[in-house]
Amino acid sequence: MRAGLGTGLRARPGSGIGVGLLAVACFLACGWLPERFAVNAPIGSMLFGTLGDEIETADLAEMRVPEGFGIAVWAEGLPPTPRFLRFTEAGDLLVSAPRSGRIVLLERDADGDGASDGMRTVLDGLDRPHGVELRDGWLYVGETGAVARARFDADAGRVTGPVERIVEGLPPGGNHWTKTLRFGPDGWLYLHVGSTCNVCIEEDERRATIMRFRADGSEGAIYATGLRNSVGFDWQPGTGKLFATDNGRDLLGDDFPPCELNEIVEGGFYGWPFANGDRVPDPDFGAGQEARIAESIPPVHPFRAHNAPLGIHFVRGARVPDSYRGAALVALHGSWNRTRKDGYKVVSLHWQADGRIEERDFATGFERDEKVIGRPVDVAEGPDGAFYVSDDYAGVIWRIAWGERGGGARRLRSARIADPLAGIPEDERPRLVASGAALYREHACASCHEAESAPEGTAVKPLEGLAERYSVDSLSLLLETPPQPMPTPPISADARRELAAYLLDRHP
């Protein structure tokens, strides 16, 4: 069964709302309880309210993967915003959705139609869950300020016990609020803690590091430092070496500094905030730090500037041509701080005999002539030997398989939300919009979002087409946990709704 696919290209106004409401009722009544509910309607409809007529479709035939591979959408309509991935022993796929506070489970494709058989929530009410991991019957989650875990039954695909927080008091929030976690081959639980800022001296020494803990959360220690935001990491099969991606700083122009792949060693210092790329002193924080810079470990591979590498996965299975054995796949989330867009693809890294790492395009077409249709986040390898890529822009999971044709003929639907202000009575809207406008001024949002108000040298991110992608509810969620580098406005939930109403009214 396809979740939300195959229903034809035009969504009938109001279709799927009944099922959506039922799902909402269960979602509220069931709390964290792992009640099974198959969501047959796109889960998006229950979060975003009424889906209206679709306005745009992106032709999947324009997606490109290397000859012999096929790419298709495996699941769509995920709750905001699908990020990290982990396959269970039973072959289902766990996906974190930080903005909705949930971990969802996508059922394996038992009926063989090329799509997940259904989606359900296994945990909710979490605080920005990002990393997701399984070990010895436990489901581990990296929340922004904690490591949580709960008993998980892989055969049943459900959580069977309460959530316990085995690490608390991690530095939460900040620009890079996500926490990815993963068990290493040594049995330690590794966790990344990004920086609070673009570039600064951190007050909390755990910021801009990779830490590690015992499986029960004890013996927490900083493992490596100087890592601005190492969202993705994986161990190279064979060597056991740990490699981590890292996002280079912003506001130094279109082509500098490179984003990084680092080989992480215990106690290693990787340069931030004093140096960028291969030990180039930072213009703001490099002066007087020559010794620190000299001892910093340079990247083993530079990605192009602002490409924002996130998840990395070393190919383990055999269901690939020889040239992909031992390669790593890396999701490039794509630039915002750049004149022309760059990134927005999955690349493969190939270790050469001379030690060099060659970067090749693996999946492209997420960005077409400056128009974005998707942003890759994480890559996982399924028990079927195919690769699964999460996309937090399109809200889908892509599947890339060797020897299969892929879903070229289909189109990715991006439904315009019929009335983004649905749920707010007509007569209340003017007041909401006016309060939102005041908040927008008060919090100097224009300083990053409007060219006329931006200080010299600041990169501007224009706001546009918001109603195509957000409702008041989902935009309020975004304002609660904004994408980096946007600061979190310190405002109440009501104020977030006012701001959201104003933004949707002004930038439909």
Ligand code: HEC
């Ligand atoms: C320091 C700069 C900065 C400030 C201040 C800032 N933002 Fe942002 N904001 C950004 C950037 C950069 C992005 C895009 C990030 C990305 O694409 O990954 C963004 C994204 C957004 C988005 C999502 C846009 C989309 O197309 O999905 C919204 C909405 C938004 N900001 C609203 C606001 C509001 C409201 C405020 C004031 C409370 C604000 N921003 C303050 C930098 C900023």
